[in-house]
Amino acid sequence: MQIDRATFIEVLKDAYSAYYDLTEDVDTELPLVFRADYKNLDEHFWFVKSAKVWVNEKNEHAYLFSAPSFDEETVRACVDFALSDGLPRVKPHKDHQCTNIKVVFVADRADDGVRKAVKKLSFTKNYRFGLWGFTNLLAGMVDLESKKTVTNAAGHELAPFFKKLFAVRE
16 A cells, blocks of 8 residues: 555654754745754763863754655756755864755655666765764655665665654554
């Protein structure tokens, strides 16, 4: 039984809204449903807060695109939009570890060419030779008809997340 795309988007929206700040009214012609921003700052101090031992900042900007199907050109345009919108949001500094840009495609059906294109997506940027952190592109595609997920190498953590969401809907 195929999962309805609108229902799956609502499940994703609920999952992301727990830890992310959602922005739904992004101005673009692409099939962008929402952008989700996550910020995490870990600090360890010794007795008083002014005596910091270490600080670690991790951020993520997730872009969710939804359409009945995608072609390779649309996938590339969506990734280019996410990178052009997400990279200016990165503010590297000495305590910055990483800011990942996550692109998620939800489609009713996906052909093999598009799946291969998503698998091949990659982007990495280091700031000050990696001393001020880095940015990676995490990409994943959900095929609702076959209930298959495809991710690029950096986005391997997305596949178990989507499988849990499939289990929730069944």
